[in-house]
Amino acid sequence: MELVEAIILSVLAASTPLLIAATGELVTERSGVLNLGVEGMMIVGAACGFGGAWLTGSILIGALFGIVAGTLMSLVFALMALGLAVNQVATGLALTILGIGLSGLIGAGFVGERITPAAHLHIPGLTDVPLIGRVLFGEDAFVYFSIALIIGVWWFLYRTRAGLILRACGDNHISAHALGYPVLRIRTLAVMFGGACAGLAGAYLPLAYTPFFIPGMTAGRGWIALALVVFASWRPGRLVVGAYLFGAVTILQLHAQGWGVGIPSQFMSALPYLATVIVLVLLSRARTGGSTAPAALGTVFVPDR
Amino acid sequence: MQAHQRMLDPTPDGLHSGESPLLQTVGLTKRYGDFLANDSIDIEIWPKEIHALLGENGAGKSTLVKAIYGLIQPSAGEIRWQGERIALSGPSEARSRGIGMVFQHFSLFDNLTVAENVALGLDGKESFKDMSARLEQVSKTYGLPLDPKREVWQLSVGERQRIEIVRALMQDPKFLILDEPTAVLTPQEADQLFVVLERLKAEGRAILYISHKLEEVKRLCDTATILRGGKKIQTCNPRRETAASLARMMVGGEIREVKAAAGRQTTIPRLVVNDLSLAPDEPHGVRLEHISFELKGGEILGIAGVAGNGQDELFAALSGERLAKDPGTVVIEGIAAGHLSITKRRKLGAAFVPEERLGHGTAPRMKLSENALLTGHAASGMVNRGFIDTAATLDTVDKATETFDVRKAKRDPEAASLSGGNLQKFIVGREILRNPAVLVVSQPTWGVDAGAAAVIRQALLDLATAGAAVLVTSQDLDELAEIADRIAVMFHGRLSEPLATRDATREKLGLLMGGSSLEPKEAAHAAGA
Numbered sequence: 112m113e114l115v116e117a118i119i120l121s122v123l124a125a126s127t128p129l130l131i132a133a134t135g136e137l138v139t140e141r142s143g144v145l146n147l148g149v150e151g152m153m154i155v156g157a158a159c160g161f162g163g164a165w166l167t168g169s170i171l172i173g174a175l176f177g178i179v180a181g182t183l184m185s186l187v188f189a190l191m192a193l194g195l196a197v198n199q200v201a202t203g204l205a206l207t208i209l210g211i212g213l214s215g216l217i218g219a220g221f222v223g224e225r226i227t228p229a230a231h232l233h234i235p236g237l238t239d240v241p242l243i244g245r246v247l248f249g250e251d252a253f254v255y256f257s258i259a260l261i262i263g264v265w266w267f268l269y270r271t272r273a274g275l276i277l278r279a280c281g282d283n284h285i286s287a288h289a290l291g292y293p294v295l296r297i298r299t300l301a302v303m304f305g306g307a308c309a310g311l312a313g314a315y316l317p318l319a320y321t322p323f324f325i326p327g328m329t330a331g332r333g334w335i336a337l338a339l340v341v342f343a344s345w346r347p348g349r350l351v352v353g354a355y356l357f358g359a360v361t362i363l364q365l366h367a368q369g370w371g372v373g374i375p376s377q378f379m380s381a382l383p384y385l386a387t388v389i390v391l392v393l394l395s396r397a398r399t400g401g402s403t404a405p406a407a408l409g410t411v412f413v414p415d416r
Numbered sequence: 417m418q419a420h421q422r423m424l425d426p427t428p429d430g431l432h433s434g435e436s437p438l439l440q441t442v443g444l445t446k447r448y449g450d451f452l453a454n455d456s457i458d459i460e461i462w463p464k465e466i467h468a469l470l471g472e473n474g475a476g477k478s479t480l481v482k483a484i485y486g487l488i489q490p491s492a493g494e495i496r497w498q499g500e501r502i503a504l505s506g507p508s509e510a511r512s513r514g515i516g517m518v519f520q521h522f523s524l525f526d527n528l529t530v531a532e533n534v535a536l537g538l539d540g541k542e543s544f545k546d547m548s549a550r551l552e553q554v555s556k557t558y559g560l561p562l563d564p565k566r567e568v569w570q571l572s573v574g575e576r577q578r579i580e581i582v583r584a585l586m587q588d589p590k591f592l593i594l595d596e597p598t599a600v601l602t603p604q605e606a607d608q609l610f611v612v613l614e615r616l617k618a619e620g621r622a623i624l625y626i627s628h629k630l631e632e633v634k635r636l637c638d639t640a641t642i643l644r645g646g647k648k649i650q651t652c653n654p655r656r657e658t659a660a661s662l663a664r665m666m667v668g669g670e671i672r673e674v675k676a677a678a679g680r681q682t683t684i685p686r687l688v689v690n691d692l693s694l695a696p697d698e699p700h701g702v703r704l705e706h707i708s709f710e711l712k713g714g715e716i717l718g719i720a721g722v723a724g725n726g727q728d729e730l731f732a733a734l735s736g737e738r739l740a741k742d743p744g745t746v747v748i749e750g751i752a753a754g755h756l757s758i759t760k761r762r763k764l765g766a767a768f769v770p771e772e773r774l775g776h777g778t779a780p781r782m783k784l785s786e787n788a789l790l791t792g793h794a795a796s797g798m799v800n801r802g803f804i805d806t807a808a809t810l811d812t813v814d815k816a817t818e819t820f821d822v823r824k825a826k827r828d829p830e831a832a833s834l835s836g837g838n839l840q841k842f843i844v845g846r847e848i849l850r851n852p853a854v855l856v857v858s859q860p861t862w863g864v865d866a867g868a869a870a871v872i873r874q875a876l877l878d879l880a881t882a883g884a885a886v887l888v889t890s891q892d893l894d895e896l897a898e899i900a901d902r903i904a905v906m907f908h909g910r911l912s913e914p915l916a917t918r919d920a921t922r923e924k925l926g927l928l929m930g931g932s933s934l935e936p937k938e939a940a941h942a943a944g945a
Binding site: 272282291405406 | 486487506507511522523525527528532535
């Protein structure tokens, strides 16, 4: 019983940064921009988030530092890929390389330091209910926030006019421009939202997951978040399912090693990517028409004036 | 918003004297670098008027309407709306003042629903539900049926245009701009559109109608302004002009007449298609169903039809970009070629000119000589033991330049630097210089100026006279009537029985393009002709 509870708790903890980062990237990609720099923005968010919390002793300020750092990183991307119309794939990859280097520099001063991790909710009575108590009512604030965030994004995309305009930019930027929508401004905002989410997801790692910072601690989670957006076929509902599934796989991998299951851990680490490839194949076989990906995804847009 | 409404006093019906025009441009100029896209253009549009804007590609029509719609800022000159000088900050301001626009290349979103598309073209001051109700009402009032819940990619071109028109009408515009609205419609669909436009005019609205179909303009429009090379040439009453006089003003000279040689001989069948069926390879594609025809040497077969009815797929199947399972479905020069690659088909004597010039017909950033090599490597002796014979490739460029009057800045420029007409002349020339036995060409004069179009059509006729079999796919019925011996129509992936050109009236072709079949007796008669 306790083991099951422990596994669920660790799955939630492992899934939350994936969910937050992928939510941001989903909004970015829905606006038609492919930002491959999620890993880079996350790791800078992790370094700055830890630095903020370590200097001030406040988890909240740490999280804000992470958000600001991720947003600043995404602005570098926006300047290159939107302002100067540089190839988005190349810019995104460069952003990741930049982020890994930059985070090592920022974090050099506090490697080995520890902070008190984010507190978990405790509601007397409810939290103590066996099995589900701690899962539902005993998480840290990031977990609840991530769920509120994806619901908010779903509501924004499908229930508001601004969300409709954002999806329109991702479908056909020429039409959106012809109707008078400021495509580049909308995309810049979407990229910034993606950066803020990636920064927060990165900050989650040293603030709640492991209470210290080590260089490279995102360990490929940014790439999993990117795969997750494709896995979810750009839909918020599927993104939640995918995030917990991918989180579960990473935890399963640890437990499988502990139990001495004879599956190589490398194979388990590769599972999320393999699942993404399989989903892509299934999607392209099953679709009857229309495109699942935002039609303008990754294409450069220069308005004529 | 309120301020505008106070301004919009109802203009007395049809009275020009003493009133100011609904919209006026004075000395409107748009400069891109050294290039004057619009050079000091004055135009007046009055209520209850259908005003044609005529001109060739590149004459500056689109630039002018983009400036009027607020999409681009003029470099000099002014726009007056109901006598008052205005500076539009963007399309949404134009819309709020009462200017609506229906774009040539629709400004629609394929993966959004009809209602969402309409909502995006409005200013969002009403709820989605109210908007949907009004959409239904407007589409009913004007007889433009639409299903608001369907996604655009599922709709036909005619339905897509309906969305654009309904969207514009929902803003209750005083002035509506239509950019080449009939370019993609069947003759019958165009007639339905004209009924709607006449009704809008009767309601007191003004319409600016961009077209280069002169007969249509003569029939529909009260006034015509002709642009050429960015300048206004004249404003006239199109009903008092002839199509030829309008064309002269557009082109600035006589257009070379295309002449078919008398007594062209048809010889052996050179391209035969037997019961070709092919599933589409992309989600929006069309399935080809049981296509059969026979094309003899010395003959030009025209394929008409609204775009997106399988013409692209047929081209891919003929050129070898897509292979058929059964080799016998495509026979080139008596050899079953359905399974052969594009290079092997070229070696059999076939040549292909696709619709899209840049990206399909040529690699845009490569030089013309390199582009000559890309299609000529198999059968034109440009490769010597694996090495490129640069002299031979340049020679092809020079020959094509000379024979087909290709105008370019230097001897061997990048493909993308040529104008549409000149690049098309080069591509057609490159293939014709190979002396093909079979030429398959798609939309040979699409977006090409009238002078270049005449050169290309003449070249196709000359090639047939020399004994080649030519298959031309075109949406321009006048072009097909001019050069084809027989015309067949594609609809939903099926090809009709070819009609002899003299029997192929616009009405018959229009019916076939809309998916109706001709009377069985008539079809049998046509087949026998």
